[in-house]
Amino acid sequence: MTILVVARGNMDDAAWVERLRHELPGREIVVQGEPFDRRAVHYAVAWKHPPGAFAGLPNLTAIFSLGAGVEHLLMDPRLPDVPVLRVVDGDLTARMSEYVVLHALRILRQHELLVRQQRERIWLDDDRQPAARDVRVGVMGLGVLGADAAAKLRTMGFDVAGWSRTAKVLPGVACFAGAEGLTPFLSRTDILVCLLPLTPDTAGIIDRSLLGRLAKDGRAGGAHLVNAGRGGLQVEADILAALEDGTLASATLDVFETEPLPADSPLWGHPRVTVTPHNAAMSSPHAIAGLIARQIRRHEAGEPFEHLVDRSRGY
Amino acid sequence: MTILVVARGNMDDAAWVERLRHELPGREIVVQGEPFDRRAVHYAVAWKHPPGAFAGLPNLTAIFSLGAGVEHLLMDPRLPDVPVLRVVDGDLTARMSEYVVLHALRILRQHELLVRQQRERIWLDDDRQPAARDVRVGVMGLGVLGADAAAKLRTMGFDVAGWSRTAKVLPGVACFAGAEGLTPFLSRTDILVCLLPLTPDTAGIIDRSLLGRLAKDGRAGGAHLVNAGRGGLQVEADILAALEDGTLASATLDVFETEPLPADSPLWGHPRVTVTPHNAAMSSPHAIAGLIARQIRRHEAGEPFEHLVDRSRGY
Numbered sequence: 128m129t130i131l132v133v134a135r136g137n138m139d140d141a142a143w144v145e146r147l148r149h150e151l152p153g154r155e156i157v158v159q160g161e162p163f164d165r166r167a168v169h170y171a172v173a174w175k176h177p178p179g180a181f182a183g184l185p186n187l188t189a190i191f192s193l194g195a196g197v198e199h200l201l202m203d204p205r206l207p208d209v210p211v212l213r214v215v216d217g218d219l220t221a222r223m224s225e226y227v228v229l230h231a232l233r234i235l236r237q238h239e240l241l242v243r244q245q246r247e248r249i250w251l252d253d254d255r256q257p258a259a260r261d262v263r264v265g266v267m268g269l270g271v272l273g274a275d276a277a278a279k280l281r282t283m284g285f286d287v288a289g290w291s292r293t294a295k296v297l298p299g300v301a302c303f304a305g306a307e308g309l310t311p312f313l314s315r316t317d318i319l320v321c322l323l324p325l326t327p328d329t330a331g332i333i334d335r336s337l338l339g340r341l342a343k344d345g346r347a348g349g350a351h352l353v354n355a356g357r358g359g360l361q362v363e364a365d366i367l368a369a370l371e372d373g374t375l376a377s378a379t380l381d382v383f384e385t386e387p388l389p390a391d392s393p394l395w396g397h398p399r400v401t402v403t404p405h406n407a408a409m410s411s412p413h414a415i416a417g418l419i420a421r422q423i424r425r426h427e428a429g430e431p432f433e434h435l436v437d438r439s440r441g442y
Numbered sequence: 443m444t445i446l447v448v449a450r451g452n453m454d455d456a457a458w459v460e461r462l463r464h465e466l467p468g469r470e471i472v473v474q475g476e477p478f479d480r481r482a483v484h485y486a487v488a489w490k491h492p493p494g495a496f497a498g499l500p501n502l503t504a505i506f507s508l509g510a511g512v513e514h515l516l517m518d519p520r521l522p523d524v525p526v527l528r529v530v531d532g533d534l535t536a537r538m539s540e541y542v543v544l545h546a547l548r549i550l551r552q553h554e555l556l557v558r559q560q561r562e563r564i565w566l567d568d569d570r571q572p573a574a575r576d577v578r579v580g581v582m583g584l585g586v587l588g589a590d591a592a593a594k595l596r597t598m599g600f601d602v603a604g605w606s607r608t609a610k611v612l613p614g615v616a617c618f619a620g621a622e623g624l625t626p627f628l629s630r631t632d633i634l635v636c637l638l639p640l641t642p643d644t645a646g647i648i649d650r651s652l653l654g655r656l657a658k659d660g661r662a663g664g665a666h667l668v669n670a671g672r673g674g675l676q677v678e679a680d681i682l683a684a685l686e687d688g689t690l691a692s693a694t695l696d697v698f699e700t701e702p703l704p705a706d707s708p709l710w711g712h713p714r715v716t717v718t719p720h721n722a723a724m725s726s727p728h729a730i731a732g733l734i735a736r737q738i739r740r741h742e743a744g745e746p747f748e749h750l751v752d753r754s755r756g757y
Contacts, residue, residue, distance in 0.1 A: 137567050218573060221599045225574055228598060229547035236544055245717045248710045250702035252452050252719040258533060258726075259540055282597045283543060284536045387565035395563045402560045404567040411573075 128427075129155040129167040131184070134193060136175035136386075137405065143172060143193065146416035151423065170423060174410075178203040189432060191419045194410050195219060195272065196357060197436050198325040211436040212422060218414045220275045223355060226407035227266075227276040227320050228283060230353050230379045234318055235262055235285075237348075239377075239399075257346035259284035265316030267332075268323035268356060269295045269302070270442070272408075276322060288312055292328070292440075310340055317345035318353065325357035326441030333361040338369040349376025355407040358382040363394060370399055381407040443742075444470040444482040446499070449508060451490035452720065458487060458508065461731035466738065487734060489725075493518040504747060506734050509725050510534060510587065511672060512751050513640040526751040527737060533729045535590045538670060541722035542581075542591040542635050543598060545668050545694045549633055550577055550600075552663075554692075554714075572661035574599030580631030582647075583638035583671060584610045584617065585757070587723075591635060603627055607643070607755075625655050632660035633668065640672035641756030648676040653684040664691025670722040673697040678709065685714055696722040 130147060134140050140158045147156050157163035159180055168184045174193040181190060182205040189210045192200055200211055233239075237256055244251055262285055266277045269291040277300045280287045288301040290312040295302050303312035313319070319341060323329045333354060341350035352375055354361055363384050369375040379401040380394065386405055394400050426432055436442060445462060449455050455473045462471050472478035474495055483499045489508040496505060497520040504525045507515055515526055548554075552571055559566055577600055581592045584606040592615045595602045602615050605627040609619040618627035628634070634656060638644045648669060656665035667690055669676055678699050684690040694716040695709065701720055709715050741747055751757060 221575075222573060225547055225551060225598060228543065229551055229553070232540055232544035232547070233553075236540060238544070238548075241718050242716075244719070245710060248705050250719045252702075252721045252724075256721065256724075258537060260536075279597060282594060283540060387567075390563050395560060401557075403556050404559070404565045406567045406571065409567075409571075 128169045129157055129163065130170045130172060130423075131157055131159065131163070131168045131181075132172045133159045133176040133180050134172070134174045135177070138174045138193060138410070142412050143416065146412040147172065147419065150416045150420035172419060173200060175199045176203070179205040181205075181207055189422075189426065191422065192436075193415060195408070196324060197442060198357065198359070201436070201438060201441055210432050211438070212432055213434045213436055213442070214410065214415050214418060215271055215434045216410070216414050216418060218411055219408045220271055223272045223322070223408035224276045224279045226355055226381065226403075227322075227353065228279050230401070231264055231280060231285060231318055231320070232259075232283065234347060234351050234353075234377065234379075235259055260286055261346040262286065262317050263288065263315050263342065263345060264318045264320060265290065265312055266300075267291075267312075267319065267321045269297065270322070270324070273320075273322040276320060280320075285318075288315060309337075313337065313340035314342060316350070317342050317347040318351045321352070321354040321356045321360055323356045323360055324442035325359045328441070330359050331362050333366070335362070335365040335368065338365065338374050341374070347376070350374065351377045351379070353379045355381040358384045358386060363392070367393060367397070370397060375399075377401070379403075381405055443484045444472055444478065445485045445487060445738075446472055446474065446478070446483045446496075447487045448474045448491040448495050449487070449489045450492070453489045453508060453725070457727050458731065461727040462487065462734065465731045465735035485738060488515060490514045491518070494520040496520075496522055504737075504741065506737065507751075508730060510723070511639060512757060513672065513674070516751070516753060516756055525747050526753070527747055528749045528751055528757070529725065529730050529733060530586055530749045531725070531729050531733055533726055534723045535586055538587045538637070538723035539591045539594045541670055541696065541718075542637075542668065543594050545716070546579055546595055546600060546633055546635070547574075547598065549662060549666050549668075549692065549694075550574055575601055576661040577601065577632050578603065578630050578657065578660060579633045579635060580605065580627055581615075582606075582627075582634065582636045584612065585637070585639070588635075588637040591637060595635075600633075603630060624652075628652065628655035629657060631665070632657050632662040633666045636667070636669040636671045636675055638671045638675055639757035640674045643756070645674050646677050648681070650677070650680040650683060653680065653689050656689070662691070665689065666692045666694070668694045670696040673699045673701060673720075678707070682708060682712070685712060690714075692716070694718075696720055 132143050134143050144156050169188045171190045191212050264285045266273045266289045269289045281299050290303045294304040377399040381403045447458050449458050459471050484503045486496050486505045506527050579600045579602050581588045581604045584604045592602050596614050604615050605618045692714045696718045
């Protein structure tokens with residue numbers, strides 16, 4: 128019942144091995160690159176693994192992603208045909224909603240303008256700021272993350288809609304679905320929040336065509352983009368063009384086509400772009416190791432896995 | 443049944459006269475400085491009036507404040523002994539909570555640090571940001587504004603306590619009260635949010651002694667102050683000293699001892715001070731004129747006034 132850990136990118140094998148040893152005492156936990164018995168590996172725990180890392184493990188039972196996304200797994204053509212399990216972590220969900228609400232409120236309350244006025248020692252207490260109920264936020268992606276963000280945006284008073292691939296019902300949220308729902312959804316959106324999974328269907332979805340359909344008549348001083356999903360969802364050249372031609376008033380981006388964002392990207396220095404280093408919702412080893420241990424114990428007690436990825440949908 | 447409007451400071455007679463005419467068609471609405479029959483005035487609508495403006499109105503029935511605060515009325519020694527009525531406006535309450543949640547999240551998510559990193563093109567995705575549940579927000583003042591802010595901070599996941607003059611009970615909020623509750627409240631507070639009314643008891647309450655009792659061991663990188671109450675609550679020299687000696691990590695101030703904040707105030711340029719121009723929660727003439735009209739109609743139908751100020755408490 129050995130567990131193989133392959134954590135790359137912004138994660139680190141050692142931290143995960145330590146947490147998993149704590150949660151699953153007595154188990155053998157191994158990492159790629161050191162010798163281990165490939166036949167003994169029953170579980171793999173993965174983040175941005177090198178393709179093929181999980182081939183040749185004849186007794187592999189399941190692969191756990193260390194984050195909410197699983198595209199790093201599904202893009203591996205040699206991924207074994209075993210259950211792939213996502214992390215659904217209340218902590219990660221709460222962190223993502225903190226990020227979304229922070230940036231929606233920052234846009235609503237014209238924080239950048241007030242910072243510039245402070246720098247110039249300008250006291251201008253006019254009342255041009257709209258109220259939250261006059262600003263329409265549209266959340267793309269209504270899974271666990273999107274549903275929580277939508278509910279918290281509602282609590283803050285925003286006029287909230289959502290869009291998802293398949294129809295959803297969320298209290299107080301105008302829900303749109305599918306290709307035919309996209310244009311009506313976008314045309315009533317002042318602040319677009321993207322929390323979609325990255326799949327072949329969603330890759331590059333935030334492009335010139337989509338941005339051009341956002342509301343033009345809103346109370347938030349133009350249309351705003353907040354992408355905290357995946358960098359592969361966005362076409363950065365189109366975002367920059369939309370900022371230049373007035374289609375977009377601002378972009379707040381936690382994710383990028385290439386991460387870390389290259390030092391020569393014009394996004395870094397654009398006055399209406401906020402760049403955060405893919406830290407909207409970090410996976411906490413503490414919480415996630417506990418969730419993986421729980422899934423393993425459930426499985427070995429004969430219960431089904433939870434949060435199973437549907438490979439045909441890609442999430 | 444004439445209504446006298448005296449709106450000064452950041453308000454403007456004309457806008458209020460127009461809104462009140464709309465809400466109370468057929469009434470005579472007059473402003474100070476123009477001739478009118480003093481005996482005909484039954485109601486006064488006031489913001490930062492010159493002291494004595496409401497003396498010599500023999501038939502005055504009630505005075506309406508145009509904002510949540512009433513200290514501008516109660517400091518007038520010639521204020522007639524008639525009911526003084528506060529505005530309790532859901533819109534104003536929602537605006538204040540937007541401000542409080544925005545700035546609490548901005549502190550939590552280290553927005554200033556990320557802005558500096560963006561300016562230097564530094565991609566640093568370490569996970570030193572605490573989660574909201576690890577950060578203790580303390581709300582001083584648990585009236586309508588404080589209770590709403592506390593509830594929304596709770597929704598965002600913060601560990602919330604409150605302090606008020608008299609004991610209150612709020613779901614999920616650790617409530618402290620009175621002089622003996624102040625030190626225990628402050629010692630468990632990482633982010634202090636001040637929404638107190640300005641009264642003789644609260645004037646200058648945010649001083650060196652109070653700031654020195656805030657938590658020193660918290661997860662938010664030190665103690666933070668957010669004052670969106672009244673400038674008279676704070677001693678600005680003490681806030682600056684506390685920022686210098688490390689007692690305070692940051693101050694976010696919407697209100698000041700003197701407003702507009704004088705151009706030579708060191709608060710403007712302090713790197714850990716955020717200055718906003720007393721716009722956390724502006725009174726909307728649209729909403730408030732409707733509330734005043736409703737109170738007048740209720741009164742004339744024989745019903746009691748709502749939101750009556752207790753002059754002995756000062757709010």
